[in-house]
Amino acid sequence: MIDYVRSGKSDSSNPSDNAVSGADSFSPTVEVSIDELLSADSPRLFGEDISHVRALAESTAVIPPIVVHRASMRVVDGMHRLRAARMRNLDKIEVKFFDGTPEEAFLLAIQMNLARGLPLSLAEREAAARRVIASFPHWSDRAIAARTGLAARTVSAIRKRSTVESSQLNARIGLDGKVRPVDLVEGRLRASDVIAAHPDASLRTVARKAGVSVGTARDVRQRLSRGESPIPAGLRPATHAKTTSAVTQVVAPPRVEQVPCSGDTAGVWAQLSKDPSLRFTDAGRALLRWLSFAAMVPEERHSMLNAVPGHSVEAVRVLAERCAEMWSLCADELRKRGQASA
Structure with a gap:
């Protein structure tokens, strides 16, 4: 035998x-x-x-x-x-x-x-x-x-x-025995969702939860911190819009999922404050600080107004009106951007 x-x-x-x-x-x-x-x-x-x-x-x-x-x-x-x-x-x-x-x-x-x-x-x-x-x-x-x-x-x-x-x-x-997603776009989108939900999570935690490599998690976080899309241009689907020209093709901008906006201004601000695109940039953090005043409850507003001394009422009123005008212009510009991307 x-x-x-x-x-x-x-x-x-x-x-x-x-x-x-x-x-x-x-x-x-x-x-x-x-x-x-x-x-x-x-x-x-x-x-x-x-x-x-x-x-x-x-x-x-x-x-x-x-x-x-x-x-x-x-x-x-x-x-x-x-x-x-x-x-x-x-x-x-x-x-x-x-x-x-x-x-x-x-x-x-x-x-x-x-x-x-x-x-x-x-x-x-x-x-x-x-x-x-x-x-x-x-x-x-x-x-x-x-x-x-x-x-x-x-x-x-x-x-x-x-x-x-x-x-x-x-x-x-892969050859190294590690599991990686086939759809790289989906993996990056999952990583961006994890970062948005857990902005302080380590890269290894993000990578594990999203099923991507640590290098991809790092790149996604850096892109979000710069206010960019988590998906590089080379990985984005090429969606072309029809034009009157037979030669020129215009790439349609990707539709952006908007943050839900309700009457609860404090809730909207709290949701925006978790956005890594805003949290991890200087301009984004400055915007969040300015928007935090819009999220004040009525009691806080009355408390601040009561703190204005009598001799400064007119000066504060003028600044408040100018701020209101500036925010109105910002709102108009953002409204146009939203309509263009719809």
């Missing part, structure tokens, strides 16, 4: 786990009857190169061990060597057994073919990537590219053409 136990098992959910490609992933070398072995589930589209098989068969060198998937007895790596052994009329061949899922075995076959032996063609690598995407849809483009010998952009294009991936996936696992 053959004893073949794999010394370490990989976690196929995590592309940062390299157990499937390490030397300690296989059993000790054993001799196995050639008749027990099945053809490989290979990434090669056109089978073995017969000239390479003949060259191996005619060589006097000892045939190195092949890798076989334990559960199915299919060859993972070494079909050229197996056929060469048959040409030599050998009954047995040295084998290292791999214990894993069929999907892991195929992934290992790709990696071993890329690492040595006859190179895989571009068509073969792209076909392999399609299978890996179907087996591991939660892996990032970079993680799959690293396993298939392709560029991440090529994997991304293959993924877009594929109909296998579930539309429910909203995050993928």
Whole structure:
């Protein structure tokens, strides 16, 4: 009875786990009857190169061990060597057994073919990537590219053409094993919501709650502090408005969600005071200080007016009227801005 136990098992959910490609992933070398072995589930589209098989068969060198998937007895790596052994009329061949899922075995076959032996063609690598995407849809483009010998952009294009991936996936696992959102815009919007609700939260807390990296959380906070959109221009959807010109296209400004405004001025001011776009800029903080006077309750207003000495009543009245005019102009300008963005 053959004893073949794999010394370490990989976690196929995590592309940062390299157990499937390490030397300690296989059993000790054993001799196995050639008749027990099945053809490989290979990434090669056109089978073995017969000239390479003949060259191996005619060589006097000892045939190195092949890798076989334990559960199915299919060859993972070494079909050229197996056929060469048959040409030599050998009954047995040295084998290292791999214990894993069929999907892991195929992934290992790709990696071993890329690492040595006859190179895989571009068509073969792209076909392999399609299978890996179907087996591991939660892996990032970079993680799959690293396993298939392709560029991440090529994997991304293959993924877009594929109909296998579930539309429910909203995050993928990268080469480093970290989970990141697929929709970068949604992640940034979640981060901005977290910052608005918890302006004093640490970057790590924001990143964890929003499901983004710490670097993205930092960038979102810095953008909000400058009064900018949390979404960089390159990530914003290109919404074009129709114009009378056949050549010129005007990008419609994004619709801004307005802060609800009720008759409760104190409540509106309290909501505005939590806005990071105002809290984290000098101009925003100055505006909040000015608006805080509008949020006064009647008792506070009467108390302030009673504090005005008789000889300063006229001066305070003039300043109050001028402030009222200034706020009226501000209100008119903001009303026009609101109508333009509606």
